[in-house]
Amino acid sequence: TTHYLFIVVVAVNSTLLTINAGDYIFYTDWAWTSFVVFSISQSTMLAVGAIYYMLFTGVPGTATYYATIMTIYTWVAKGAWFALGYPYDFIVVPVWIPSAMLLDLTYWATRRNKHAAIIIGGTLVGLSLPLFNMVNLLLIRDPLEVAFKYPRPTLPSYMTPIEPQVGKFYNSPVALGAGAGAVLTVPIAALGAKLNTWTYR
DSSP: OHHHHHHHHHHHHHHHHHHHHTHHHHBGGGTTTTHHHHHHHHHHHHHHHHHHHHHHHTOTTHHHHHHHHHHHHHHHHHHHHHHTTOOGGGBOOOOOHHHHHHHHHHHHHTTSOHHHIIIIIHHHHHHHHHHHHHHHHHTSOOHHHHHHHSOOTTSOGGGSOOSOOTTTSOSOHHHHHHHHHHHHHHHHHHHHHHHHHHHTO
16 A cells, blocks of 8 residues: 555656656647657656556556556646636647556566566557557647647747747657657666666665
8 A cells, every 4th residue: 555655646746747748748839849759758757657666566557557647637737727718628638548558568468577568568658659649639629729829828938839830840750759769768767677676775
């Protein structure tokens, strides 16, 4: 019980870090132009946190539990913005849970082999998260409409959208995001596992 209470507390706090890391897509005004940045940051944040706490408890399913807490917490933030008068599509809740389930499945299928969880699970997170979130973005309203009609009060003047930039920077955001996420997730997840080892020293 203590372990899971600990995970709840840390997952809530890590959600704040994850939201900030993926700020480019969390708010729809920069959703498409910064998809690669989001893919890298969210893949690594999810893999590091989930693997750390999965190995901390040694229980398959902890990663999904961790991602679920982040999702609930983010929906609360979405509701807060909606209550302030912003449209429902002003915030997109990232899809973490399916990728975390793949991580848990890897850990379970390899008989709780932490190295397999890091290498195979981390790669699956890096490959799947950009794909799930691309589908997620396709279901929302035009981000540019939201950006022009409802600019964020926290945006500095030099970041305020001036003209449509969608599709200008990347030819294939899914391919770039998935590739970069998969490559970078594994070594950073390994660092998370190393931190888990240091915890017991």
